[in-house]
Amino acid sequence: MSESPRTFVLASRASQLAQIQTNTAVANLQALYPNDSNSAPKFTTSFMSTAGDKNQSQALFLLGGKALWTGELEAALLDRTVDMLVHSFKDVPTSLPEGCMIAGIMEREDPVDSLVIKKGKEDVWKTLDDLPEGSVIGTSSVRRVAQLKRKYPGFKFIDVRGNLNTRLAKLDDPDGPYTAIILAKSGMVRLGMGHRLTSDLGPPTLYHAVSQGALAIEIRSDDTEALELCKKITHRDTMWRCLAERACLRVLEGGCSVPVGVFTTLKDNVLSITGCVTSLDGARHVEYTLEESVSSVDQVEDMGSRLARKLVETGAKEILEEINRDREQRAAEADIKETRA
Template identity: 40%
Template sequence: MAAEKDMPDAAPPPDPSLSRTAAPDTANSSSTPSQTIHIGTRKSLLARVQADEVVRHLKAAWPQHNFEVHAMSTTGDNNQSTALHKFNEKALWTQELEVLLQSGELDLIVHCLKDMPTQLPKDLVIGGITKREDPRDALVIKPSLAGKYRTLAELPAGSVVGTSSLRRIAQCKRFYPHLKFTDVRGNLGTRLAKLDDPQSEYSAIILAFAGLNRLGMGERITQHLSKLSGGDERVKELVHAIGDERTTREGLAERQLMRTLEGGCSVPIGVETEWVSRKGLHDTGVGIGVKPAEEYHKLTGIAETDLGDEEGKESEAMELTDELIMRAIVISLDGTDAAEVEARRRITSRQEADEFGFEVAKQLVAKGADKILEKIQLDRGIIQDQGNA
């Protein structure tokens, strides 16, 4: 995901999107003179790997340009002791880079989509979203226990499982009440080191599959658990050439749901989307429109799937329809209360993706999601007042 700065005299497209809805088939590498594009990212190894991946795509699309990556630490990087849900800021991983983007020192910045605040500064827009990696969570077991256990369900009662995600903690408490879930901070390498320490309390940690895979650490997985500137046409064209339209529409729908519920990475909201395959459409025979979809899938939280379930996905991807399924859940911090929705709708534009996310958010509110989130905000305010006393 890349962001760019909005030019003052330009009318920005609907946030977060580009002014055009489809990427060109090929980038024009001959009509534009050579330029140096300055790209910002965080200093962590994973952030650098992701930025380098974007640079590779940009070089392939625009070989005449030079791309320089500039890395810096952010608030979230500098404070490694406070649990993420105790921060009041919603731009933990982006604010310092956004300042440089707004000042013109950077042309674009690269972030994980999950780290982007749902409300961007008015002069910034999302310029492109590259093809989505596997979005699932992944379980990593302590090496000394890996021979005995492979899944959360197998771990003995009272085992400590670390994660930096409030959403993961809330989901896991709901479905694995026999385990103890605690916060673990640090970059990916630091968290793995904490797990592998024979003296640490952790029996396992939950991480993003995509991060482990990008750093070549996929073998550690024992279980798969289920800013651009609107008016800067130069940078928008660069990033647009490497965007994936289906993934962009997925991201827009998910972000609209999060924005409607006023949720970021510090509240227990889970959402995922997937396109309906043509085979699935024929099997179900259900018409188009926003509606409950329990007959297609049952939202059960974190899925226990076999590592080989990716087989055949490439061929199936060629048969995807324009119908999108969204599954979303809001869970109380103790895991006892939850509001969950699954719906599907035909999505043929970015605007329709935005509308879909908003409609699903309204369904969650109707099922009590607003009351769960209000209770979390109240508890957080009490904790902050006590800290300031």
């Protein structure tokens, strides 16, 4: 009697965007078996809330590392409740728990950040340059704030938390403080809300987050069946660009979440990668670019690591130390306030 095909459970966060992304991964895996034979593996989904979803009050900057978005999911993976985790790759820590690995990286959407103007004002303002002095810009990203303060010191930047629909509702509230918010273009496009984007914010104004726009699949390291499936839906160029970016971040962060901006291109096996680190007030900015021919994952990761070391040599170390001291101080102040409440 033949063995019945395995059913793989793909899991992610419970947000609308995460569910769309997980269903995209399922569709890519199912496309490997167009005839839907009885011997083909099956794919189902599971969704759960993470610590990052549950804490919507504190600024992301103070909450800690990216494991906020992945910890509960990885626990379910390791206890074999689920078989694959679908992540926004930018939310995945550069070091994974023992027994876990990134097995698949799907083709990247445009990784650029984009501007969204308050509803009713889109015909008046299109870009940051159009906005009046004192405009309030919503973003939960220290990376975005630090870089944009360089060019737009007259704006006020304040935190905005929640899923994309929540953040848009906060923006459009007539009594709300926000003139505009900044979001990753990829998420808005996947949600079918690209029409709300008024302009893109690319280099040199704003370098995007590491791995932004890419989806990654995490599996148990000993799951050879899942590994072979994920290899088949991996997009090589996306993988090489993202692994170079993550190698840079891994060297720079030293166990902490740091606001690193990047921009990569890969054409005819020539990889160009730019990295930057900016002080919280925007006053100091360190940036460097490497461009080389590459032919393997090892080479692209080596490029990312060397880029990080070059940034450290040219001033990033001092900026990152200052940022981490500021985070520790603000976290301590937040704990004191919570204790007194």
